[in-house]
Structures are given as structure tokens and as C-alpha cells.
Amino acid sequence: MKKHIGLGLLALGASFPCWLSATPSYGLPGHSVNEVKTWMQGHPTLRADSREGLRVHRADIPSRRFTFQASVFPVGGFQRSEEDDLWTSSSRRRDLTTVRREEFILVNYDEQVTLANLEESLRTLYGPDIYADYRRAQTVYGYGADVSTAIQGEVRLGQVYAYWVELTSDANGLTTVGKLNVLLPEDVDRLQNHLQRQESVR
Numbered sequence: 001m002k003k004h005i006g007l008g009l010l011a012l013g014a015s016f017p018c019w020l021s022a023t024p025s026y027g028l029p030g031h032s033v034n035e036v037k038t039w040m041q042g043h044p045t046l047r048a049d050s051r052e053g054l055r056v057h058r059a060d061i062p063s064r065r066f067t068f069q070a071s072v073f074p075v076g077g078f079q080r081s082e083e084d085d086l087w088t089s090s091s092r093r094r095d096l097t098t099v100r101r102e103e104f105i106l107v108n109y110d111e112q113v114t115l116a117n118l119e120e121s122l123r124t125l126y127g128p129d130i131y132a133d134y135r136r137a138q139t140v141y142g143y144g145a146d147v148s149t150a151i152q153g154e155v156r157l158g159q160v161y162a163y164w165v166e167l168t169s170d171a172n173g174l175t176t177v178g179k180l181n182v183l184l185p186e187d188v189d190r191l192q193n194h195l196q197r198q199e200s201v202r
Contacts, residue, residue: 020202027070027083028126029161029184036070036099040197054099063109068125074187076165076194101183113178118165122180126194130182133158143199155191162188 009126033054038142039046040056046068048056054070072095104121106113123131137158144152164181183191 003133018070027099027102027131027183029070029101030128030141031097031099033070033072033097036102040068040070050161063107065105065107067105067107068102074095074099075181075183076197077192100187101181103178103179104179105179107110107177110175112175113167114175115165115178117166118167118178118180122163122182126182130161133160134163137163141195143195153195155188157185157188160169161185162191164191 006027017069026165027036027043031039036055037048037050039048040052040054041050056068057065058067069128074149104125106117106121108117119131119134122134134156137156139154140157142154144150149168152169155163156163156165162183162185166179167175169175
């Protein structure tokens with residue numbers, strides 16, 4: 001994955017001084033929807049309004065934006081398969097009360113979004129323990145290694161969580177969008193299948 005020198009989450013704008021703070025990570029995937037909502041509302045970075053639910057969108061100017069969203073759905077949604085028939089197994093029905101993944105997206109048309117931006121944002125949002133798990137995580141899938149490819153990403157599997165990182169470049173080759181997902185390790189195979197299907201249609 002391409003790496004560029006740049007700032008972290010704080011680079012999105014001086015109008016968000018609360019982003020200088022970090023907080024313990026007790027609103028992670030595997031927690032209930034209500035627990036995650038409470039965490040988002042009390043987080044010094046997110047400061048979610050009670051009406052915002054599981055999605056927060058912040059922007060100091062239109063060209064620099066930050067979005068955070070938690071979801072009860074795995075990447076690609078719940079899909080029926082021979083190995084994992086979620087539609088008929090009473091013991092493995094779709095659980096819509098537990099958050100399965102959390103995603104934050106950085107958009108910056110003034111300066112390039114970098115892998116370092118995403119990693120620093122991860123540490124700011126979730127604290128040193130999750131950041132350390134991410135740093136120790138092993139890459140289990142990568143795509144878009146060709147420098148001519150607009151989208152480049154990788155999936156990492158840690159001891160606690162899995163992480164999906166993706167950078168997207170514009171027509172001029174500048175990386176303007178970056179996203180990082182924190183998800184349950186049990187959803188890694190489903191995510192990889194989803195990414196492979198996407199690659200096959202590009």
C-alpha cells in the first residue's frame with residue numbers, strides 16, 4: 001500500500017480541538033448497540049449527538065471531512081452460503097443488537113490522506129491497546145498493489161480484532177480518501193470474499 005508523509009486525524013482542521021484527546025475503547029465491535037452509542041456520545045473526538053445514532057459526520061470545510069459509523073452488519077451484509085446458512089440456523093440467526101464493525105473515513109482534497117493519517121486516527125479513537133493490536137496484526141489479504149490502481153487496501157488480523165484499511169486516489173493520482181474498519185475476526189473470511197467479488201467486476 002502506498003504511504004505518504006502527512007498529518008493524522010488532527011489535520012482535518014483546527015476547529016476540532018477535541019480531537020487532541022483519546023479515550024478508553026469500550027465501544028468496540030462485539031459490544032451492544034446501546035453501549036456503542038453511549039461511547040460515541042461521550043467520546044471527546046466523536047461527541048455524537050443522541051439524534052445521530054451510530055453515524056457521525058464532521059467537516060470544518062467541504063474539502064476536509066471525517067465520518068465515523070458503527071454497523072450491526074458485516075461487510076457485504078448477511079449472505080446465504082452453504083457453509084454459513086444464517087437464514088435457517090436458529091443458533092446463528094442475524095443479531096441486530098450487537099455492533100460487528102466500525103468504520104471511519106477521512107476525506108481531504110487539500111492534502112493527501114495517508115496510511116499514517118489512518119493509523120494515528122485509530123490510536124486517537126481507540127487508545128494504545130487497540131493501536132498495538134493493529135500494529136501486531138498480520139496481513140491476510142491485499143489488493144490494488146499496482147501503482148496504477150486507484151484503490152489499494154489490505155486486511156489485517158490481530159489477536160483482538162481484524163482491520164480493513166483502504167486508500168483511494170483521484171484521477172491525478174492524489175490519495176484523497178482513506179478508510180479504516182475495525183471488525184470482528186470471525187468476519188474476515190466474509191470480508192475477503194466480498195473484496196474478491198468486487199475485484200472480479202472491476
